[in-house]
Amino acid sequence: MAKKIINSIDRTALTPNYAPAWFTPIKGKKSILWDSNGNNYVDFGGGIAVTCLGHSHPELIKVLKAQSTKLWHVSNYLYNEPALELSELLAKKTFADKVFFSNSGNEANEAAIKLARRYFYDQGKLEKNEIIVFTDAFHGRSMLNISAGDSKIQKTGFGPLLKGFKRAKFNDLESVKKIISKKTAAIFIEPILGESGIIRATNPFLKGLRKIADKHKALLIFDEVQSGIGRTGTLMSYMGYGVTPDISTLAKGLGGGMPIGATLAKKHIAEAFQPGTHGSTFGGNPLACIVAKKVVEIISSQKVLSGVVKKTISFSKKLNALTEKYNMFSDIRTAGLWIGCDFKTVKSSNFIQSAYKEGLIVVQAAGDKTIRLAPSLIISDKEINEGFKRFEKAYKNIV
C-alpha cells in the first residue's frame, strides 16, 4: 500500500500532488521573480524550460495585449489567423509541413502516437501499431504517456496501462533491433532525456534509429517538448543532430509561458488526420498562438541562438569552477542552456530548499542527487553572476 504523503503546505484547495515551495511568486521580470513578501529570486529553472524569454517580455506582452482585445476563441469549425500564421512559421522553420495544435506536451504526444497509428491504419496495415519506447523516458502524465514512459512511481496505482508499447534501452541500437518488427508503427524518443537529468542520445544512436525505422517502414517520432525552441542552441534539437524525424512534438518553451502544444508532421503522414479523426477544443487558441508565434520569431534569430551557445559556456565555466573549489558535482551534462548536475554528496532536495532561502530557483531531476537548470535563453550576464553568488551560498549552507 502506498504511503500517504501529506504536503507541508496543506493549506490550499489544490490537490496535494505537488510539493511546492513555501513562497508564492507574484511577479516576474526577465530572470527575476518576486514573492508576496517582496523577496526576489533569480530564476535558473525557467518554469522547467518554459519561460524561454524570461518573464514579462515586452514583445510578448505587446502581442498578447493586442490579441486580447480582438479575439480569444473560436471553435475549430473556423480558422483563426494566429493559428494559421504560427503553423506556417513552424512549417517554414522546421522539417514539418503540417501542425496540429493542442494545449500541452501530453496532448502533443498523444496526437503524435494517434497520428502514427492512424497513418498505417489508413494503409490497411492494422497490425502495424506497436510503438518502441525507451528506458528512462518521460513523455507526460496522461494514461498514454505514463504507459510510454519508464517511471514505476508514475505508473503506480493507475493501471491498467495502455498496451502496444515495447521498451528498448536508451542509446543501445542492438536493443531496438531485437524488438523492432513489421508490427512497429513508430519509434518514439526524447533525443535528450529531460526529466531523467539531461542525457543525450548519441549521434550514431539517433542516426541508427533513423536507418532502422526506414528499413522497417516505421516512423521516427521525437518528443521535443522540453528540448525544443532554442533550448539546445538550435531551434529544435534534431537540427543539432542532423537527424530528421517524421513527427515531432513541442510544448513548454513554444508558448514562453502560454499553454500550447504542437504536433509537427510531414504532409503524407499528417493526411491521416482527416476531419473527425482528432481534435481539441482549445488547440490553436488565438491568444496562445499569437504569443507562440512571437516566441518562435525571437528564438529563431541568430542573435538569440548564438547567445545560447555563449551563455552555455558561461554556465559550464561557473559550474566547473564550483566543482573545483568545493568538489561539488560528480557530473555536469550540458545540452545548451539545459544542464543536469549530479551532486557528489548533498541531496538535491536539500540544495533546492537552501537555494530558495538564498533567493535562487533551480529544479529537481531524476533521483535526489540531480538538479536541472533551464533558465531563460536571454538571461543576462548580471543575472547569471547574481544567480551563481546565491548558488555558492546555498551550497555552503548545507555542507
Ligand SMILES: Cc1ncc(COP(=O)(O)O)c(C=O)c1O
Ligand atoms: C519530454 C517531455 N514530454 C512531455 C512532457 C509533458 O508535457 P506537459 O506537462 O506539458 O503535458 C514533458 C513535461 O515535462 C516532457 O519533459
